[in-house]
Amino acid sequence: MRSLFGILALVCSSCSPTVFVVDEAGRPIEDAKVIPMSRSFNWPPKETDENGGVLVHQDLPTIDYLQISKAGYRNHPLVNFNLPKPITVVLKK
Amino acid sequence: MSDITYLPGKEPHEKEHRLIFRNVDRKGWNPKIKTYLAEGGYEMAMKALKMKPQEVIDEVKASGLRGRGGAGFPTGIKWGFIPPNNTKPVYLICNCDESEPGTFKDRYIAHQDPHQLIEGMVISAYAVGAHVAYIYIREEFPEAAIILEKAIAEAKKNGFLGKDIQGSGFDLEIYVHRGAAAYICGEETGLIESLEGKRPYPRIKPPYFPAAIGLYMAPTIVNNVESLCHVVHILRMGGEEYIKLGTPRNSGTRMSVFQAMFLRGTVAVPITFQELLYDMCGGPKDGRTLKAVIPGGSSSKILRCNETFQIGRGDDAEEMTFWQLPLDFDTLAAAGSMAGSGGVIVMDDTRRMSWVLNNITHFYAHESCGQCTPCREGSTWMKKVSDRIEDGKATPTDVQVLEDIAYQIDGKTVCAFGEASAWPVEAMIDKFRDELVGETSDDNDTRSAERIAQEQFLSSVPQ
Numbered sequence: 115m116r117s118l119f120g121i122l123a124l125v126c127s128s129c130s131p132t133v134f135v136v137d138e139a140g141r142p143i144e145d146a147k148v149i150p151m152s153r154s155f156n157w158p159p160k161e162t163d164e165n166g167g168v169l170v171h172q173d174l175p176t177i178d179y180l181q182i183s184k185a186g187y188r189n190h191p192l193v194n195f196n197l198p199k200p201i202t203v204v205l206k207k
Numbered sequence: 208m209s210d211i212t213y214l215p216g217k218e219p220h221e222k223e224h225r226l227i228f229r230n231v232d233r234k235g236w237n238p239k240i241k242t243y244l245a246e247g248g249y250e251m252a253m254k255a256l257k258m259k260p261q262e263v264i265d266e267v268k269a270s271g272l273r274g275r276g277g278a279g280f281p282t283g284i285k286w287g288f289i290p291p292n293n294t295k296p297v298y299l300i301c302n303c304d305e306s307e308p309g310t311f312k313d314r315y316i317a318h319q320d321p322h323q324l325i326e327g328m329v330i331s332a333y334a335v336g337a338h339v340a341y342i343y344i345r346e347e348f349p350e351a352a353i354i355l356e357k358a359i360a361e362a363k364k365n366g367f368l369g370k371d372i373q374g375s376g377f378d379l380e381i382y383v384h385r386g387a388a389a390y391i392c393g394e395e396t397g398l399i400e401s402l403e404g405k406r407p408y409p410r411i412k413p414p415y416f417p418a419a420i421g422l423y424m425a426p427t428i429v430n431n432v433e434s435l436c437h438v439v440h441i442l443r444m445g446g447e448e449y450i451k452l453g454t455p456r457n458s459g460t461r462m463s464v465f466q467a468m469f470l471r472g473t474v475a476v477p478i479t480f481q482e483l484l485y486d487m488c489g490g491p492k493d494g495r496t497l498k499a500v501i502p503g504g505s506s507s508k509i510l511r512c513n514e515t516f517q518i519g520r521g522d523d524a525e526e527m528t529f530w531q532l533p534l535d536f537d538t539l540a541a542a543g544s545m546a547g548s549g550g551v552i553v554m555d556d557t558r559r560m561s562w563v564l565n566n567i568t569h570f571y572a573h574e575s576c577g578q579c580t581p582c583r584e585g586s587t588w589m590k591k592v593s594d595r596i597e598d599g600k601a602t603p604t605d606v607q608v609l610e611d612i613a614y615q616i617d618g619k620t621v622c623a624f625g626e627a628s629a630w631p632v633e634a635m636i637d638k639f640r641d642e643l644v645g646e647t648s649d650d651n652d653t654r655s656a657e658r659i660a661q662e663q664f665l666s667s668v669p670q
């Protein structure tokens with residue numbers, strides 16, 4: 115039974131967002147563009163949901179960075195994807 | 208050609224016209240002279256030795272052959288530059304340094320059809336009056352060097368090299384010289400310095416045009432492996448027929464090698480990018496689109512696959528999409544790039560351009576010979592700035608800085624390496640500025656660790 119809970123917890127954690135994008139006041143930013151990147155490849159862009167969250171799994175080749183942008187906000191430096199999850203990124207106007 | 212069969216999986220595409228690569232990956236073929244002679248090998252050398260040297264030069268001139276080493280200079284015209292009143296020995300050098308990133312065509316010839324090259328060299332040496340010729344082969348081709356040495360020994364044993372070749376009265380010795388493992392050894396004057404046993408610092412032109420002042424300060428013709436092989440086919444077909452394989456200013460076939468999608472062949476110019484990348488190479492992987500192509504080795508300017516170009520001038524100007532561009536010298540030059548060494552590098556939409564840029568700048572920073580300041584310093588700075596962009600530590604101004612550095616190198620150096628290192632950077636920024644700037648941020652701190660420490664120290668000192 116305990117192992118079932120363990121598996122359930124693992125499944126739930128693997129489908130919850132790993133990245134949150136917020137503004138300087140901490141409000142979620144919807145539809146921010148998130149591009150997972152390795153040193154040499156770009157993955158297809160993803161967009162944040164209404165909670166500013168997006169699910170990005172580690173992949174092969176290894177994802178090293180996230181490029182996060184939204185029109186009207188300043189470019190954010192590339193985000194190190196190897197930080198503990200979830201990662202919260204603040205976009206500035 | 209129909210009776211020729213190739214190894215499984217190595218069959219040419221129906222659109223390929225194999226001239227120089229006829230025997231590459233061929234079933235039952237080996238690099239021995241016996242195999243080569245069984246198919247009429249060295250017959251063109253014998254034909255040439257019965258002609259007058261000037262007649263051979265005229266045939267090559269008539270063929271419109273343009274050098275396949277990168278610059279596309281007309282071979283027959285180059286041969287004609289040897290001073291008419293010359294009293295010094297003339298040398299022929301085969302440039303088999305093949306170190307342009309993305310290019311690996313000459314290696315196939317050296318490995319699989321060395322006698323085609325030797326025959327081309329016999330004809331060319333006879334035409335220009337050289338009795339000593341060198342094959343300068345890159346250090347990283349050790350096996351090819353051994354194969355070529357064996358082939359030279361065979362040719363000598365069979366009377367196609369050495370004294371009084373086949374009773375013609377013409378003498379020729381060919382020596383294989385292993386290169387110094389540097390890209391700059393492929394630049395013809397750097398190559399000559401290296402062959403003389405020195406550090407391969409390119410010589411300034413003028414006055415050191417090899418055809419006038421080359422090896423040991425004597426007239427020297429430097430030609431690429433593929434260019435020399437074409438000479439055999441020009442003699443067989445005649446210059447006029449050879450032109451028909453391509454167009455008058457872009458005659459013959461052209462060997463292209465591909466990275467990303469793989470194909471080796473001699474493609475009769477003018478084949479278009481559409482035919483080449485989709486019909487012959489099968490297009491991108493499922494779900495992906497092609498993003499950019501570097502058409503002639505890393506020194507050529509990158510082209511976007513969604514670009515349109517104005518080709519030609521005035522009333523003859525024609526609008527062409529990238530896909531309609533034929534891969535010939537003139538069209539690619541009109542599109543702002545070059546056919547270069549024939550190494551086509553293809554990138555799909557997953558490729559990160561900052562990484563491509565960084566890869567290229569690392570290569571040139573490592574390979575600059577260091578003789579002139581704009582190239583030595585500029586290539587290193589370009590590497591440092593592109594490191595920052597790729598690491599996500601750059602500011603938008605860095606992209607501008609990088610572009611400025613490239614334009615400071617361009618046209619201000621001893622040899623064409625300067626342009627070769629600057630052009631890819633200029634073009635990459637021109638074509639993919641948004642993508643590069645998108646990976647930068649004003650919030651990044653580009654100060655070095657030393658600068659930060661210095662500023663901290665200075666601010667801690669009471670005023």
Ligand SMILES: Cc1cc2nc3c(=O)[nH]c(=O)nc-3n(C[C@H](O)[C@H](O)[C@H](O)COP(=O)(O)O)c2cc1C
Nearest residue numbers: 274275276302304305306393394395430431434623
């Ligand atoms: C930096 C640099 C590297 C070069 N590397 C090569 C090379 O590896 N092989 C080659 O054939 N030509 C190379 N070239 C071109 C040669 O200088 C020369 O133009 C060529 O060998 C002439 O042969 P072709 O007339 O048959 O093309 C290089 C040029 C530059 C500037």
Ligand code: SF4
Nearest residue numbers: 576578579582620624
């Ligand atoms: S341009 Fe570069 S490679 Fe050429 S001579 Fe100057 S420093 Fe050397």
